[in-house]
Amino acid sequence: MWSLVTTWSDIVPRVHDEYPHLLAEMFGYNLAAAHLGLRHTVAHSFAVSDPWAGGEGWPLIDKVPKENICKNFPKSEYPHVIHYCQRYYIGKWFIGKYRLRKDFISCKAPLLMPPPDDAAVKFTSAIKPDTGEIKEWKPKQAKEYAFMVCSMIDALNAASKFYKDQHCKDGTGNYNYTYVFHDDMRMPDEMI
Structure with a gap:
């Protein structure tokens, strides 16, 4: 690990000089690993991140019935990692x-x-977050976006509840499930 980290930290500034964009640090990792001769095994089912990306674990999600995406999701089909790097909406x-x-x-923020x-x-x-336009999803997309929204909201709420349980004294924690990103936008009746 030490060799990888020190090699990466030497290479990544030079990669960024040539490619000053998003993911430069990841390309630097690839170059450092190759320089050190570290072989990797590609695991296509390890993580999910972007429903539009290939090579991720979406087949795990896709084979679960859509009725179980937000509730009763089988643990055997759950990806090891949910990479929270995109915007998800349903x-x-x-x-x-x-x-x-x-x-x-x-303590004060609602869940x-x-x-x-x-x-x-x-x-x-779904309502596009920046424009308020309605985005139509195909069934596969709706299922994958619903999975990400449900999973991320559950994880964020669990983290917030843990904090409140540990740090909010005498019932001062706000455990109300009232925070919605889109509350400030007009919602068509069928979206509510």
């Missing part, structure tokens, strides 16, 4: 790391309102 529910309120992990358990069945569209 119906009126949206999750994006740069739009999460800064005090979300606090995120989870989507309905049947989100992957109920919604075939």
Whole structure:
């Protein structure tokens, strides 16, 4: 690990000088690993991140019935890693790391309102977070976006509840599931 980290830290600034874009540090890792002769095994089912990306563990999600995407998801099909790097939306529910309120992990902030358990069945569209336009999803896309929204909201709420349980004294923690990213936008009736 030490050899990899020191080689990577030497290479990555030069990679960034040539390619000053997103992922330069990842390309630097690849070059450092290759320089050291470290072989890797590619695991296509290890993680999910972007429903539009190939080479990720989406076949695990796709084979689960859409009725079980937000509730009763089988542990045997759950990916090892959910890489929270995109923006995900289904119906009126949206999750994006740069739009999460800064005090979300606090005593006063409410928890995120989870989507309905049947989100992957109920919604075939979503409200685009920046424009308010309706985005139509194909069934596979709706299922994958519902999985990401449900999984991320569950994980963020679990982290916030753990913080509240440990740090909020005498019932001062806000355990209300009322925080929704899209509350400030007009919702068509079928999206609510």
